[in-house]
Amino acid sequence: MVLKIFVVVVGLVAAAQISLASSVPAFLWSPGFSNIEVKESVNYQIISPKDLANSVLSQGRWSDLLCSGRKHEHAVDLAIVFVGRELHSSDVAGNKHVDPALVNLLKVSFTRSNFSMAFPYVAASEEETMENLLFSGFMEACGHGLGVSNVAFSESCSIEGGDFQKLANLHSVQEHLVSRMEKRRKGETDLVVLCHGGSHSLKELGLKRPESEIMSEVISSVELSGTKYAALYVSDPFESIHYPAYRELERFLAEGTAGNEGNDSAHSTDCDEVCKIKSSLLEGVFVGIVLLLILISGLCCMMGIDTPTRFEAPQDN
Numbered sequence: 394m395v396l397k398i399f400v401v402v403v404g405l406v407a408a409a410q411i412s413l414a415s416s417v418p419a420f421l422w423s424p425g426f427s428n429i430e431v432k433e434s435v436n437y438q439i440i441s442p443k444d445l446a447n448s449v450l451s452q453g454r455w456s457d458l459l460c461s462g463r464k465h466e467h468a469v470d471l472a473i474v475f476v477g478r479e480l481h482s483s484d485v486a487g488n489k490h491v492d493p494a495l496v497n498l499l500k501v502s503f504t505r506s507n508f509s510m511a512f513p514y515v516a517a518s519e520e521e522t523m524e525n526l527l528f529s530g531f532m533e534a535c536g537h538g539l540g541v542s543n544v545a546f547s548e549s550c551s552i553e554g555g556d557f558q559k560l561a562n563l564h565s566v567q568e569h570l571v572s573r574m575e576k577r578r579k580g581e582t583d584l585v586v587l588c589h590g591g592s593h594s595l596k597e598l599g600l601k602r603p604e605s606e607i608m609s610e611v612i613s614s615v616e617l618s619g620t621k622y623a624a625l626y627v628s629d630p631f632e633s634i635h636y637p638a639y640r641e642l643e644r645f646l647a648e649g650t651a652g653n654e655g656n657d658s659a660h661s662t663d664c665d666e667v668c669k670i671k672s673s674l675l676e677g678v679f680v681g682i683v684l685l686l687i688l689i690s691g692l693c694c695m696m697g698i699d700t701p702t703r704f705e706a707p708q709d710n
Contacts, residue, residue: 417481418628420510420627421453421624439515440512442518442627461539469623471570474527475627478589494605495608515627546587547566549589550586563611567614570585571618
């Protein structure tokens with residue numbers, strides 16, 4: 394009975410760790426929204442990217458920004474979607490290996506905005522990119538199509554269908570924002586989707602700038618221009634989800650390089666998500682074997698105790 398309970402507990406712990414490793418966080422905030430009853434809210438349910446798109450449109454009031462015929466008098470001028478490539482749900486929960494500047498930027502944006510929502514557990518897809526799932530979710534939920542005046546994507550984004558404006562780098566993004574601020578008429582809303590790296594830019598893996606630095610520059614330029622905006626950040630770590638073979642090759646090359654450099658550098662390889670899951674499962678197996686040996690030893694000791702089944706009555710002197 395004890396062994397069965399232990400196996401169940403180990404299974405639940407392993408399932409929880411796998412769920413955290415395969416889910417990603419999302420944050421929605423808007424300094425431009427006013428007259429909001431609930432300033433901050435957190436949805437702890439595990440949701441799909443399509444559910445996230447629906448929640449952003451309905452609860453986050455982006456339907457007033459993106460859908461045609463739903464314009465509101467308090468609508469903002471710019472809707473920005475940041476698709477990162479680093480965070481997992483376990484990272485936000487307190488992983489020491491995550492970029493602290495990125496987490497701090499998200500926390501500050503979440504707490505200082507007039508309206509903010511958090512989705513700690515968004516199920517990551519192994520077949521489609523997060524930006525494609527979100528954009529298709531917006532299109533489906535709006536029904537009659539998007540009602541924004543201009544849509545632009547960074548070149549690192551992978552979007553199926555549609556002929557939209559492509560932004561090559563951060564400088565072109567800033568130029569686009571300045572140009573649209575001059576051309577955008579009152580009451581119109583623009584949509585900009587920025588992806589940090591992407592499936593078509595593997596060559597930038599070792600050269601790209603930190604997500605926190607890019608987001609901070611974009612948000613600062615938007616705020617300095619006086620543009621009212623709403624922002625959505627969602628992670629999509631394609632290195633470990635969309636390209637598992639590449640991740641295994643990267644680990645193999647790192648181990649080989651460490652072995653050539655000497656024994657001191659052989660222990661410098663970081664443990665990634667796959668390594669952490671395997672190590673946790675191995676620890677659980679070792680603990681289970683120890684408990685099983687203790688249980689068997691106790692049963693053998695109890696069975697080895699030889700006590701008489703009957704006792705003679707005491708004789709009178």
